[in-house]
Amino acid sequence: MLNxxxxxxxxxxxxxxxxxxxxxxxxxxxxxxxxxxxxxxTPFEFTEANMTRLCAIIQNxxxxxxxxxxxxxxxxxxxxxxxxxxxxxxxxxxxxSMPRMRVYEWATFYTMNKRRFRGKFNVKVCVTTxxxxxxxxxxxxxxxxxxxxxxxxxSADGMFGVDTVQCQGACAxxxxxxxxxxxxxxxxxxxxxxxxxxxKCGGIPPWGPxxxxxxxxxxxxQTSLCECPPPPGFGIQPDLLQASTPKPGK
Ligand code: FES
Numbered sequence: 429m430l431n432x433x434x435x436x437x438x439x440x441x442x443x444x445x446x447x448x449x450x451x452x453x454x455x456x457x458x459x460x461x462x463x464x465x466x467x468x469x470t471p472f473e474f475t476e477a478n479m480t481r482l483c484a485i486i487q488n489x490x491x492x493x494x495x496x497x498x499x500x501x502x503x504x505x506x507x508x509x510x511x512x513x514x515x516x517x518x519x520x521x522x523x524x525s526m527p528r529m530r531v532y533e534w535a536t537f538y539t540m541n542k543r544r545f546r547g548k549f550n551v552k553v554c555v556t557t558x559x560x561x562x563x564x565x566x567x568x569x570x571x572x573x574x575x576x577x578x579x580x581x582x583s584a585d586g587m588f589g590v591d592t593v594q595c596q597g598a599c600a601x602x603x604x605x606x607x608x609x610x611x612x613x614x615x616x617x618x619x620x621x622x623x624x625x626x627x628k629c630g631g632i633p634p635w636g637p638x639x640x641x642x643x644x645x646x647x648x649x650q651t652s653l654c655e656c657p658p659p660p661g662f663g664i665q666p667d668l669l670q671a672s673t674p675k676p677g678k
Contacts, residue, residue: 547589
């Protein structure tokens with residue numbers, strides 16, 4: 429009896445704290461509910477230039493496979509008006525002769541599809557492990573303060589929409605924030621304020637690593653791959669090299 433009590437008493441000591449990134453509610457990801465600004469009657473038409481662009485993309489695919497242009501079509505919608513209302517999804521389904529449900533599936537699966545207006549500048553803060561270990565919590569806090577906007581919402585003037593996102597594929601330059609298509613890497617709190625301030629003033633902040641290094645190279649300069657690469661044929665057996673050399677007159 430005494431042993432049993434001892435085991436139960438020791439259990440709390442074996443539990444460890446853990447933390448996890450903020451989770452999005454499933455409703456945010458998958459469910460559409462008609463609203464004043466986003467319903468099947470929301471006006472949407474492709475501009476002439478974008479329609480021409482879309483037709484050119486569709487022609488890249490064989491007859492009957494025009495639905496392969498779905499991703500490009502939704503991207504064009506998003507670049508035209510900044511987000512993808514459900515009426516635009518219907519328009520795309522009509523142009524590509526495919527069921528609306530297939531378009532919904534695509535639009536809800538890929539998180540880069542914005543199904544609500546996310547501001548003139550959509551600031552995305554990466555919160556996955558490498559960025560988290562490099563201080564993404566503090567970066568997120570700085571972004572929220574600089575834009576006066578909490579993650580998941582819009583600033584009062586509609587200029588900024590802040591979102592937390594998962595790995596942006598630039599972990600070697602963590603922590604990373606992205607503003608629309610541009611990546612700002614190796615950011616610190618000061619960089620965040622500068623970037624947001626430049627955007628507010630109508631400027632374009634220089635994208636890429638903010639600490640002065642080139643791409644993902646070490647900040648102290650390259651330590652490998654410093655020589656010129658060997659020429660074609662390097663390391664191939666001499667016999668094979670001879671056999672593959674074209675004979676004169678052939
Ligand atoms: S974890 Fe942030 S870019 Fe990969």
